[in-house]
Amino acid sequence: MEEVFYTCPYCFSEVSVLVDLSVREQSYIEDCERCCNPIEFSLQIENSELVSFNAEAIGQ
Numbered sequence: 001m002e003e004v005f006y007t008c009p010y011c012f013s014e015v016s017v018l019v020d021l022s023v024r025e026q027s028y029i030e031d032c033e034r035c036c037n038p039i040e041f042s043l044q045i046e047n048s049e050l051v052s053f054n055a056e057a058i059g060q
Contacts, residue, residue, distance in 0.1 A: 002050060009057040011035035017055075021048045029058065 005016045013034045020026070026043045037057070044052040 004050065004053055006053070006055045008032045008035060008037070009039065009055065010037040017041065019043060019045075019050060019053075021045050021050065 001018045002021055003016050004019050005014055007013070008015055010032060011034055013032070015033050017030065022045075024045050026045075027041065029038050029040050031038055040056050040058055042052070042054045042056075043050060
C-alpha cells in the first residue's frame with residue numbers, strides 16, 4: 001500500500017488515499033474525507049509503482 005495525496009475536486013483540500021500497488025488497473029468511487037462528495041479514482045500500476053493517478057468529480 002502507498003499513500004497518495006491529491007486535491008479534492010470539490011472542496012480543494014489536500015487529502016490522501018491508500019493505493020494497493022498489487023492491482024495493475026483500478027477504477028473506483030470513494031467519498032472525500034473532508035466534504036463527503038464522491039470522487040472517481042483511476043489508477044495504473046506498473047512494476048509495483050504508481051504510473052498514473054486521476055481523481056475527478058463525478059459527472060464533470
